[in-house]
Amino acid sequence: xxxxxxxxxxxxxxxxxxxxxxxxxxxxxxxxxxxxxxxxxxxxxxxxxxxxxxxxxxxxxxxxxxxxxxxxxxxxxxxxxxxxxxxxxxxxxxxxxxxxxxxxxxxxxxxxxxxxxxxxxxxxxxxxxxxxxxxxxxxxxxxxxxxxxxxxxxxxxxxxxxxxxxxxxxxxxxxxxxxxxxxxxxxxxxxxxxxxxxxxxxxxxxxxxxxxxxxxxxxxxxxxxxxxxxxxxxxxxxxxxxxxxxxxxxxxxxxxxxxxxxxxxxxxxxxxxxxxxxxxxxxxxxxxxxxxxxxxxxxxxxxxxxxxxxxxxxxxxxxxxxxxxxxxxxxxxxxxxxxxxxxxxxxxxxxxxxxxxxxxxxxxxxxxxxxxxxxxxxxxxxxxxxxxxxxxxxxxxxxxxxxxxxxxxxxxxxxxxxxxxxxxxxxxxxxxxxxxxxxxxxxxxxxxxxxxxxxxxxxxxxxxxxxxxxxxxxxxxxxxxxxxxxxxxxxxxxxxxxxxxxxxxxxxxxxxxxxxxxxxxxxxxxxxxxxxxxxxxxxxxxxxxxxxxxxxxxxxxxxxxxxxxxxxxxx
Numbered sequence: 211x212x213x214x215x216x217x218x219x220x221x222x223x224x225x226x227x228x229x230x231x232x233x234x235x236x237x238x239x240x241x242x243x244x245x246x247x248x249x250x251x252x253x254x255x256x257x258x259x260x261x262x263x264x265x266x267x268x269x270x271x272x273x274x275x276x277x278x279x280x281x282x283x284x285x286x287x288x289x290x291x292x293x294x295x296x297x298x299x300x301x302x303x304x305x306x307x308x309x310x311x312x313x314x315x316x317x318x319x320x321x322x323x324x325x326x327x328x329x330x331x332x333x334x335x336x337x338x339x340x341x342x343x344x345x346x347x348x349x350x351x352x353x354x355x356x357x358x359x360x361x362x363x364x365x366x367x368x369x370x371x372x373x374x375x376x377x378x379x380x381x382x383x384x385x386x387x388x389x390x391x392x393x394x395x396x397x398x399x400x401x402x403x404x405x406x407x408x409x410x411x412x413x414x415x416x417x418x419x420x421x422x423x424x425x426x427x428x429x430x431x432x433x434x435x436x437x438x439x440x441x442x443x444x445x446x447x448x449x450x451x452x453x454x455x456x457x458x459x460x461x462x463x464x465x466x467x468x469x470x471x472x473x474x475x476x477x478x479x480x481x482x483x484x485x486x487x488x489x490x491x492x493x494x495x496x497x498x499x500x501x502x503x504x505x506x507x508x509x510x511x512x513x514x515x516x517x518x519x520x521x522x523x524x525x526x527x528x529x530x531x532x533x534x535x536x537x538x539x540x541x542x543x544x545x546x547x548x549x550x551x552x553x554x555x556x557x558x559x560x561x562x563x564x565x566x567x568x569x570x571x572x573x574x575x576x577x578x579x580x581x582x583x584x585x586x587x588x589x590x591x592x593x594x595x596x597x598x599x600x601x602x603x604x605x606x607x608x609x610x611x612x613x614x615x616x617x618x619x620x621x622x623x624x625x626x627x628x629x630x631x632x633x634x635x636x637x638x639x640x641x642x643x644x645x646x647x648x649x650x651x652x653x654x655x656x657x658x659x660x661x662x663x664x665x666x667x668x669x670x671x672x673x674x675x676x677x678x679x680x681x682x683x684x685x686x687x688x689x690x691x692x693x694x695x696x697x698x699x700x701x702x703x704x705x706x707x708x709x710x711x712x713x714x715x716x717x718x719x720x721x722x723x724x725x726x727x728x729x730x731x732x733x734x735x736x737x738x739x740x741x742x743x744x745x746x747x748x749x750x751x752x753x754x755x756x757x758x759x760x761x762x763x764x765x766x767x768x769x770x771x772x773x774x775x776x777x778x779x780x781x
Contacts, residue, residue, distance in 0.1 A: 220262045220270070224501045227252055232497075241341050243500050243559075244592055247584075250504020257509065267502040271567075273450075274499025276468040277492045278560050280449040282339050282368055283472020284485055291362045296672050298362035301537045305363075305555065306370055308533040309335035312525045317579075320518070325385030326579060329569040332374055333583045334525050336367045338559020340496070341591055345554065345598055350712065355669035356547045360554040363534075371561045375465055378568060380406040387574040413460040417470045421452070425471075426478035433480055441480075442487040448475060449488075465564065503563045503584065511581040522586035527556045527593065542671065544688055549604055553597045557590040558583070632683050637699040640665050644689045644719060645709030646673050649735050653707055654682075665698045690718040692726075701726045708751075710737040713744060720750045 231245030231252075253262040291298060313331025314324075322330070342364055351357040380403045382389055425448055432444045449471045456467025475484050512519065531552040538548040566583045569575035640663035643650050650666065657664050666684040668674050677684035687694035689708075700706065706723050708716055716734060723730055732751030736742035742755040 216263045217266055220266050223253055223260055223262055224249060224267075224498065228497055228501055239595060241344060241591055241595075243340060243496075244588065246497050246500035247504040247507070247588055250501040251507050251509060252504075253501075254505040254507065256507065262505065264502075264505055267498075267505050270495070270498045271502035272464070274495040274497075274502065275560075275564055276450065276453045276464055277495040278340075278499060279372075279465045279468040280453075280472040280475075280488075281492050281496075283469040283474075284476050284481065285339065285343065285472075291365050293670065293672060294359045294362035297359055297538065297541045297543065298366050301534070301541065301551075302363045302366035303370065304537055305530065305534050306332075306335040306367060309525065309530045312529045316521050316525065322579070323386050325382075325387055325574045326569075326576070328385065329378075329565065329574045330579055330583070332371075333562040333565045333569070334522065334558060334586065335530070336371050336559075336561040336565075337364055337530075337555045337557055338561070338587075338591065339364060339368065341557050341559050341594060342554050345594065349598065351550065354711075356550040358670075359538075359543070359547060360551050363551060363555070368561065371565065372466055372469055375564065375568060376410050377403065377406060378565075378574075379572065382572040382574060385574055387569075387572040389572070409460045410466070413456055413466070414470065416460075417452075417474060421470070421474045422477055425474050426480075429475070429478050429480050429484070433483075438487065441483070442491075445475060445484045445488050446491060499560070499563075503567075506567075506577075506580060507584040507588075508577070508581050511578065511585060515578070515582070518582055519585045519589070522582050523589045523593075526558055526586050526590045527597065531556045531597075544669075544691075545608055546601075546605055546688065547669075549601045553594070553601055556597045557594040558587045559591065562587055636663050636683065637665070638702050639663065639704045640683075640699065640702070641705045641707060642667065642695070642698045642700055642703045642723075643707045643709070645711065646670075646677065646684075647709050650707070650709040658682075665703070667694050667698050690715050690722075692722050695719070695722050695726060700730065703727060703730055705731050705733060706751075707733045708735065710735045713741055716745070717750065 227249040228246045231248045232242040233245070235242050235245035235248075250267075251257060253260050255261050255264060310328070310331035313334045314327040317327040317330045318324070342360065346357045346360065351360075379389065428448075429441070429444055432440050449468055452471035452474075453464040453467035456470070457464045475481060478484065534555050535548040535552040538551050539545070562583055566575060566580045570577065570580055641657055643654055643664060643666050646654065646666050646668040650668075654664050654666060664683065666674075666677060666682065667689045668677070668684060668686060669688055671686050674684045674686040685694060685697045687697075689695060700723050706720075708719060720732055723732065734745055734751045734753050736745060736753050736755045739755060739757070742753045742758070745751065745753045
């Protein structure tokens with residue numbers, strides 16, 4: 211019997227070539243998605259050799275978009291965003307505005323229409339969630355203050371882009387494009403926008419009121435059956451069904467539906483399991499998405515418009531980065547935070563591709579504009595790892611030039627100094643706690659209940675402001691900088707408690723503390739068994755490791771219970 215094997219050819223060839231180039235990219239310490247994009251370029255109609263069915267690829271890409279947005283929703287944490295909202299919210303919006311204006315200015319100079327220029331600028335303003343999370347995770351920065359600011363910043367960018375994706379079809383005609391196929395064009399544009407916003411509001415309300423309660427309950431019922439396959443199917447069905455339902459019932463984009471599906475699943479007690487069970491499936495469709503994006507790229511643009519590509523890369527890697535750094539420094543964060551956030555945003559990714567594809571379908575972008583965006587993504591993602599590697603040298607270079615450092619660091623910052631109201635008697639025999647995370651918070655609370663004097667050194671300015679409002683002695687800054695420990699009056703302290711952090715930073719903090727107060731006792735919370743062993747070998751302080759302490763406490767409890775039982779039998 212005859213077989214229609216176009217889909218099989220696409221999957222076999224696409225995955226095979228993606229594997230080869232993904233492996234090469236990983237060996238070169240580049241994000242594997244570079245390899246997936248290259249694989250798409252190789253099997254595209256624009257290059258000689260194997261040509262896959264681009265229409266099939268686009269349909270698979272739709273599924274890829276849904277699962278990518280589902281993954282973004284599952285990573286979205288409102289709590290993380292709230293922790294850094296004072297810098298992430300205004301910073302991200304202003305940075306999007308700056309990058310968009312740069313994109314608009316350059317493209318208008320090239321003679322593009324305003325509608326095309328606007329979509330082009332917006333496409334260059336949003337960084338890749340996939341690339342950022344991978345880069346921060348590889349460098350152990352994901353749970354650091356700098357990492358949380360970068361992730362919070364990106365979450366705001368994602369929310370803005372989701373809003374743009376929702377509104378763009380409604381305002382396409384206003385910008386000089388054409389509506390999507392099957393859209394009613396007889397309505398007034400403002401009525402269309404109003405109806406779109408109303409539908410979106412209705413969908414969000416439905417998901418937050420009904421979906422937030424219903425889906426976790428369904429997941430709980432399925433989880434009780436103990437079937438791994440059924441649980442995975444439940445999560446996938448939730449993602450795809452909500453995405454399609456949002457489009458069919460509420461008329462909003464499938465991407466928005468999938469995003470909210472991810473957010474709702476995250477609210478469940480089984481969110482971690484859901485993420486683990488669907489990770490492989492999400493990654494498969496993400497690979498197909500990047501391959502399909504690569505198939506749209508025409509390499510001829512590299513020869514025909516090299517200056518245009520150079521301008522695009524400059525906007526992404528220089529314009530965006532400098533804007534982000536300036537905003538971070540404006541909010542009085544240290545130079546290290548500014549460099550980390552700037553490096554994190556010096557690339558574009560999946561949202562840019564989604565926006566470019568939508569702009570093309572609405573007649574707002576030309577294939578050349580899409581090619582420029584794809585070229586910008588390829589170069590910026592490739593170079594992003596080198597930008598991260600340059601953070602430390604750049605920081606050293608700046609600090610070696612004291613006049614520049616004084617301009618950029620937080621001189622005159624009221625949060626970097628203890629307030630005058632703090633009694634000098636309080637700053638004798640106090641406990642200095644570095645970091646107000648889960649461990650630091652619990653230690654501080656327990657000590658203060660016993661009327662023991664505590665001074666907290668914390669990087670997150672929002673946390674310091676909150677602590678001071680509660681009447682607690684707190685200073686903002688990186689404890690690896692001497693001025694922070696000096697402000698905490700480490701020279702008169704009895705104890706130094708260091709929350710879990712990088713072992714190199716622990717060494718720096720202890721060295722500074724010992725120079726200022728040779729008699730100080732140091733207590734260190736280790737993140738791993740190996741780290742605890744290293745710290746003990748180096749004898750830089752007394753070490754506490756969570757699992758060891760838990761085992762000790764449980765052992766004591768068991769022994770007490772056995773002793774009580776033994777005593778009762780004797781009586």
